Structure formats: structure tokens, C-alpha cells
Amino acid sequence: MDSGRGVVKMIDQRQLPHRLTVVECDNYREVASAIREMTVRGAPAIGAAAGFGLALAARESTATTRPQLERDLAQAAEVLRATRPTAVNLGWALDRIMAKARAVEGTLEQVRAAVTTEAVRIADEDVEMNHAMARHGAALIQDGDTVLTHCNAGALATVDVGTALGVIIEAHRQGKRIHVFVDETRPRLQGARLTAWELMQAGVPMTLIADNAAGHFMRKGKVQCVIVGADRVTANGDVANKVGTYKLAVVAKENGVPFYSAVPSSTIDIKLPNGDAIPIEERDAREVTHIDGVPIAPEGVHVSNPAFDVTPNKYVTALITEHGVVRPPFDENLARIMGAGPS
Amino acid sequence: MDSGRGVVKMIDQRQLPHRLTVVECDNYREVASAIREMTVRGAPAIGAAAGFGLALAARESTATTRPQLERDLAQAAEVLRATRPTAVNLGWALDRIMAKARAVEGTLEQVRAAVTTEAVRIADEDVEMNHAMARHGAALIQDGDTVLTHCNAGALATVDVGTALGVIIEAHRQGKRIHVFVDETRPRLQGARLTAWELMQAGVPMTLIADNAAGHFMRKGKVQCVIVGADRVTANGDVANKVGTYKLAVVAKENGVPFYSAVPSSTIDIKLPNGDAIPIEERDAREVTHIDGVPIAPEGVHVSNPAFDVTPNKYVTALITEHGVVRPPFDENLARIMGAGPS
Numbered sequence: 001m002d003s004g005r006g007v008v009k010m011i012d013q014r015q016l017p018h019r020l021t022v023v024e025c026d027n028y029r030e031v032a033s034a035i036r037e038m039t040v041r042g043a044p045a046i047g048a049a050a051g052f053g054l055a056l057a058a059r060e061s062t063a064t065t066r067p068q069l070e071r072d073l074a075q076a077a078e079v080l081r082a083t084r085p086t087a088v089n090l091g092w093a094l095d096r097i098m099a100k101a102r103a104v105e106g107t108l109e110q111v112r113a114a115v116t117t118e119a120v121r122i123a124d125e126d127v128e129m130n131h132a133m134a135r136h137g138a139a140l141i142q143d144g145d146t147v148l149t150h151c152n153a154g155a156l157a158t159v160d161v162g163t164a165l166g167v168i169i170e171a172h173r174q175g176k177r178i179h180v181f182v183d184e185t186r187p188r189l190q191g192a193r194l195t196a197w198e199l200m201q202a203g204v205p206m207t208l209i210a211d212n213a214a215g216h217f218m219r220k221g222k223v224q225c226v227i228v229g230a231d232r233v234t235a236n237g238d239v240a241n242k243v244g245t246y247k248l249a250v251v252a253k254e255n256g257v258p259f260y261s262a263v264p265s266s267t268i269d270i271k272l273p274n275g276d277a278i279p280i281e282e283r284d285a286r287e288v289t290h291i292d293g294v295p296i297a298p299e300g301v302h303v304s305n306p307a308f309d310v311t312p313n314k315y316v317t318a319l320i321t322e323h324g325v326v327r328p329p330f331d332e333n334l335a336r337i338m339g340a341g342p343s
Numbered sequence: 344m345d346s347g348r349g350v351v352k353m354i355d356q357r358q359l360p361h362r363l364t365v366v367e368c369d370n371y372r373e374v375a376s377a378i379r380e381m382t383v384r385g386a387p388a389i390g391a392a393a394g395f396g397l398a399l400a401a402r403e404s405t406a407t408t409r410p411q412l413e414r415d416l417a418q419a420a421e422v423l424r425a426t427r428p429t430a431v432n433l434g435w436a437l438d439r440i441m442a443k444a445r446a447v448e449g450t451l452e453q454v455r456a457a458v459t460t461e462a463v464r465i466a467d468e469d470v471e472m473n474h475a476m477a478r479h480g481a482a483l484i485q486d487g488d489t490v491l492t493h494c495n496a497g498a499l500a501t502v503d504v505g506t507a508l509g510v511i512i513e514a515h516r517q518g519k520r521i522h523v524f525v526d527e528t529r530p531r532l533q534g535a536r537l538t539a540w541e542l543m544q545a546g547v548p549m550t551l552i553a554d555n556a557a558g559h560f561m562r563k564g565k566v567q568c569v570i571v572g573a574d575r576v577t578a579n580g581d582v583a584n585k586v587g588t589y590k591l592a593v594v595a596k597e598n599g600v601p602f603y604s605a606v607p608s609s610t611i612d613i614k615l616p617n618g619d620a621i622p623i624e625e626r627d628a629r630e631v632t633h634i635d636g637v638p639i640a641p642e643g644v645h646v647s648n649p650a651f652d653v654t655p656n657k658y659v660t661a662l663i664t665e666h667g668v669v670r671p672p673f674d675e676n677l678a679r680i681m682g683a684g685p686s
Contacts, residue, residue, distance in 0.1 A: 017641040181647075184631065184640070186529055186553040192632070192640040200641055208646045210529040210631055212554050212587025216623075216652035219589060244555025246562060251593050280559075288527065288553055289535070291634045297527070297535040298360040298543055303551045304524075309559035 006059050008052040010040045013156055017197035028057040028076045035083040035090070038188070042157020043231045043267050044126050047089030050080045051119035054097050058115040069108055073101055073115065085279040086240055086308045087231040088269040093122050122266075123159045129264040130161035132322035137167030137227065137262055138174055140318070140325065145224040147171075148181040148214060151242035152194035153229025153262065163229040163262035165198060167320060172204045180206040181223060183214055185242060187287040187305060211244050218255045225258045227320075233261065233268045237313035237330025238275030243306050249315035258317040265321060270338045275310035283307045349402050351395040353383045356499055360540040371400040371419045378426040378433070381531070385500020386574045386610050387469050390432030393423045394462035397440050401458040412451055416444055416458065428622040429583055429651045430574040431612040436465050465609075466502045472607040473504035475665035480510030480570065480605055481517055483661070483668065488567040490514075491524040491557060494585035495537035496572025496605065506572040506605035508541060510663060515547045523549040524566060526557055528585060530630040530648060554587050561598045568601045570663075576604065576611045580656035580673025581618030586649050592658035601660040608664060613681045618653035626650045 002009060008031055012021040023039055025031045031053030034040050040049045057076030063069035077094045084090060100118040104111045141147060147168055154165030162169070171178055180199055185191035192208055199206045209217070217223050226248055232240040239245065239261045252259040272278065285303035289295060297303075319326040323337040345352060351374055355364040366382055368374045374396030377383050383392045400419030406412035420437045427433060443461040447454045484490060490511055497508030505512070514521050523542055528534035535551055542549045552560070560566050569591055575583040582588065582604045595602040615621065628646035632638060640646075662669040666680040 018638070184529070186527070186555055189639050192644075196644050197641045200644065206645060208631060208640055208644050210586065210648065212529055212585075212590065213647065213649055213652070215590035215593065216586060216649050217647075219652070242555075243553065243559060247555065247558035247590050247594050250558065250597050251590050254593050254597075288551060291639060292637045294635045294637055295361070296532050296634065297551055298540045301535075301539050301543065301551050302549060304556065304560075305553065306556050306559050309556070309562070 006056065008049065008056060010034060010049060011156065012039050013041055013194060014039055016193050025053070026056070027060055028053040028080065031056060032079050032083050035080070041190070042152065043087035043089045043229065044158040044163065044264060045156070046084065046087055047093035047266055048123045048126055048159045050090050051093040051097055051122045053080045054094060055116040055119040058112040063108065066108065066111070069111055070102065073098060084281060086281045087267070089266050092266050096122065126159040126264065126266070127161055129266070129322035130158055130163060130166045133163060133262050133264065133320050134161060134166040134170035136324050137260065137320035138170040140225065140258070140260060140320070141168070141171035141176060141178060142224065143176045145176070146179040146181060146222055148183065148217070148223045148226045148248070149195060150183040150191065150211070150228050150245055150248055151185045152190040152198070154195060154198040156194050156198060157229060162198070163264065164227045165195065167227055167262050169202050169204060172202065178204070180204055181214065181217060182206055182208050183211045183244065183248070184208060185244065186211055190242070214248055215251045218251055218257055223257050225260060226252045227260045227262060230261045230263045230267050231308055232278050233263050233319060234272040234274050234278065235270050235331055235334060236274045237316055237319060237328065237334060239311045239316055240275055240278045240280070240308050241311065243309045246309040246311045249311040253315050259315055260318050260320055261316060262320040265323070265338060268321070268334060268338060270334065275312065278310060280309070281307040349399065351392065351399060353377060353392060354499065355382050356384055356537060357382055359536050369399070370403055371396040371423065374399065375422050375426050378423070384533070385495065386430035386432040386572065387501040387506065387607060388499070389427060389430055390436035390609055391466045391469055391502045393433050394436045394440055394465045396423045397437060398459040398462040401455040406451065409451065409454070412454055413445065416441060427624060429624045430610070432609050435609050439465065469502040469607065469609070470504055472609070472665035473501055473506060473509045476506060476605050476607065476663050477504060477509040477513035479667050480603065480663035481513040483568065483601070483603060483663070484511070484514035484519060484521060485567065486519045488519070489522040489524060489565055491526065491560070491566045491569045491591070492538060493526040493534065493554070493571050493588055493591055494528045495533040495541070497538060497541040499537050499541060500572060505541070506607065507570045508538060510570055510605050512545050512547060515545065521547070523547055524557065524560060525549055525551050526554045526587065526591070527551060528587065529554055533585070557591055558594045561594055561600050566600050568603060569595045570603045570605060573604045573606045573610050574651055575621050576606050576662060577615040577617050577621065578613050578674055578677060579617045580659055580662060580671065580677060582654040582659055583618055583621045583623070583651050584654065586652045589652040589654045592654040596658050602658055603661050603663055604659060605663040608666070608681060611664070611677060611681060613677065618655065621653060623652070624650040
């Protein structure tokens, strides 16, 4: 966020890897659109973006009384919250900032400032958490390993560094000779478009594969571990993540390949007992039937396009958090770190 | 094949579902190209196409002696055989026709005629086998079932009717109210382009999904069985099929969903003990990095693109053959039907 000019800047992820374009949003509705249209995506990134959206809403509000300002903020928060249902970071960031705003004792300007301060704090904390996860997670990767990842959980999906990709790039930075299989991640191809691009930028040796090929390589013993991010992890360690993660986790377990999900505590929904209650976003059929405007299916075909799936905890070897690597029993061990962690 | 004009006609499957175009090949090298470039694809269809290719080679040959004609045919057979390595039908059809040609006692014209006759017989038998498989397999589908299929094992992949899709369409024709989930089948999208098109033509209710979503629907109890074709089945019941089949079969088993492969005996390689010896074709990176010429990944990205994978027999509930539904132990039961079946 550029506080001086009152705009939120974000890389337009829909244009990558062909063009690196920065989009500017100067009101919260534009931020909401950017989240909905996936100009910005990735659970931590949309949490941070929503926070900055609320900061813009605080500036935009012409309220002259405290109740009026709180109403304007609450309304903006609901618009931002309604953009995407699955990632918990969105609601988490909004709730955290709204609580802060309500708690301020002071002038309207002080409330507005508190909203911006908290949004900035959330973004800064995200970077810190990712650095901590990268350190903890890199220890799980051995010299010579091939790691498989799905979707994009890199710097683009977060404020910086990344979750799963932060871990992988840290292992590379430490001098471990690793190789990464990148699932292309249909339908939106975040693996092919974003993860491949980030890894190439970072100089990490990698191979792009169709999602369908991941099982073949696991069965052939070519993959030593799977590391993905998450959009929401529940109290029992169930992991909602990009659709296809569940298949990957089942096949990993079947082949004795450890399956890790890298999640900052902002992605852990400790209030939800298990993954069955996580809302799964159904997105536009056109994501499946068209690629860059090119039709790839018969006109009028019926499509179902769930954007996420839930991987039950029994397929999860460990969760990589900013507090360390959490292993089963997840209920107990997640409750412990969430009690200890930042609010 | 149009015997009068000496051309082999085939639907250009690369143009579907947008355009229904028929390609004519008037020499065996064009048939070889059509198989290599996947103008024609599907194990039984490429077996039949190779047979007709050999029939064209017999006509093209200017040989005036028997050894010369047999050399020309053998050379054409090797060109046709080298086009694609995984499907066994290709070699099976060529070997069968070559054996027939060698066994003919008569004039050169009689040898040439025998080659054409055998190619036609292979094509006719394929249709008969598919009808028989459709009848046997349809009994496995109950009224109200949702069936999931991967890739295209329909009329386009065979001479007519189809293997897996023949079974599914027969169940629909019998009046069972079924629904089909169609995996889009990256990278070449045969599900989105061909299977969706065939099912829509046949009026079978269907939903196109990204391959990644198949696990989500199985876990939710929305799929009652998986039916796919095969490119080669070994003596122990291991199934080589379009890449992604293995992941599907593992996840099906994990969810108690029966997994069936519909295979004519021409696809059963009884001489190969198990799937480890099946050559897996590696295809062009461009199938992953481009869609209809549009780039979807960073330039210069490293890609691996295996076209098939092997599903070990422990994930296979049953094989649907023209002789009936074959269940484990596959070694024993496949040996029995292959002994009984046509050569």
C-alpha cells in the first residue's frame, strides 16, 4: 500500500508469466474486484489485500461520527468478505482489523489510522511468518530430494517469500541440490503460470508436469516429498487447498511419500472442528472450457468447477507453521501452538 | 477404407469439437503420420488404422516377386509400428496381417488382397468386440449411477461404438438414468474435446470437470464407478492407459469406488507378465506449454510429458472384455479367455 497516495498496488497475476503488470486500486470496491477476479490470489495475499481494502475504506468514508464510520467499515468488510469463501485468511484479517478499529479510544482520524496500521502489521507479520516457516520447513528437505508442489504458494500468493515455495526456495538457498516437479494446476494453471515463473526467477531446477503425471512419478520413486500451501486448515488438521490436492495426498500416502502443508497461523481456523464444514467455492465454467479465450470443449457443455478440495488429516504427514513443524495428533498440537501464537 | 479409390479416411480428431473434418490418406506414410500426430488416436483405432496403412502399402508396392513384396510390407509395418510405443494394438494388428500375408499360397495379387481382407476383418472384429463389451459392461452400471471416465475410449478411439464409452452409452440406451463425469484429460484434453462431444451427440447427461476435481467428487460419494479404456493390459491385469488413470484408480480404491477398464482382447498383451515392461511414450513439451498455439507457461520451461501411466492390478476391480467381465485373479482368468478368444 502506498499510504501517501492512498492506493493499493498489486501484481496482476492473471497476466503472468507473459507480462509483469502492476494494478492500482484506489478504493475498496476495486480491491474486492481484484480478489474476486483473482488479480490477486493465494490465501495470505488475499488476507493482506482485504486488510488494505479496509484501510482504503477508512479513508474513503466521509463519516463524521464514530457509529457512522464503524458502519462504513463494517459494510466494506462485508463486501470484501463476500468475494471468496474458502480461504480463512480473508475473514481473519477483516475481523482482526475491525476488532482493532472498535477498540480504539480516540478521534475518527485515530480510528482511520489504526485500520491502516493494523493492515500494515498483518502484511509485515505475513512476511515474518513465511521466513520462519521457510526455516522450519527447509529442514524437511534433504540434499538430492525432488519435491512436488501443486498450485502456487509462493511470494505471489503471500505478501512476500511464500509458504510452500518459501520452504522450497530456502532449501535451495541453503545449498541443497533439489529439483521441483511443478503441477500445472488446472483449471487456472497457477503452477504453469506462476510457480514455474517464480522458481525460474529463483534459479531452482524444476520440471513442469500435467497434474495427471504426478502419480506416475510418485509410483516410479521420483518424488521424495510433496509440499503445498493451504487455504484453510481446521482444528483437526484437515487441509482445504487448491482442487487436486486431495488426489495428490492420497497417492503420496499410497507411495510412502511424505505430504506437507505449509500454513501460517492466519490460515488455521481453530474454531472449525474439521474440513467438512469448509465452504468450497464453485467458480465459472469458463475456467474449464476456455484457456486464454480459446474454447477447448464443445459449446454449451455442462461443467462443474470446484476451486478447492479437502484433504483429511490422515493423509497429512505434518504441517509446517511459523512455530515449527506440527505432527499428529493435530488437534492437540495445533491447539497448543494456536494458544501460544499471535492473535 | 475406400477400397475402390485406395484411400483411408479418418476423422481428424485434432479438430474436434470445433470442426468435423475427414482426412484422406492415400499412402502408408500418411497413415503413419496421422497416427504419430494423433489425427487418429485410441488403441483400437490406431490398430485398425495401421492395418489399413499396410493395405495401402500392399497396393503401393511395385514388387514383382514374392520376397520383394514381403520386404516392402515388412518395411511399411516397421514404419507404422514405430509411430507410437505404448498401445499394443498397433503391433498386434501389424503382426496379424503380416502372418496372414506370409501364409498366403498364391499370386502377388492374392497376397495384396489378403492384406486388405485381414485389415477389414480386424476393423469389423473391433466393432463386434465393442458391442459385446458394451453388453457385458452395461450390467455393471445401475440405474441412477454416476460414472466417471478419463480420456476418450469412445467411437473415436475405436472403429466404432467404443470401449469404456461403448459400455456407458449402452447403459444409457438400456434406459438406465445415468450421469457421467468427464475428466478433461490434460494435456491433450481428449475428455473435453472428444468424450464430452461424443456423449452430447449420444444425449447422455454429463458434466465436464478438471482432472483435479475427480478426487473431490469421489470423496463426496458422487461417483459410483470409474470406467476407462486401456492402451495395453498385461498378463497379470496391470493396465497402461492415459496418464492420470493411475491416480484415479488409487483414489477410487481409497473411496470404495469400483474401477473398471474396458479392453478388447486386441489390447491384452498376454506375453508381457506385468506393467513394468510397458514402454511409456514421452511426448512433446509443447502439449503441456501451449494450448492451440497459445503459450500457458514461461518460455524455456523444462517439461516432462509422459503420455501414459501404469495402474497395478490391485487397483483394478474388473476388466470388461468381449468374453465377459474378468475379475481377479487376473493371471488365471485372462489366460483362460485369451486361450479361448480369437487369435
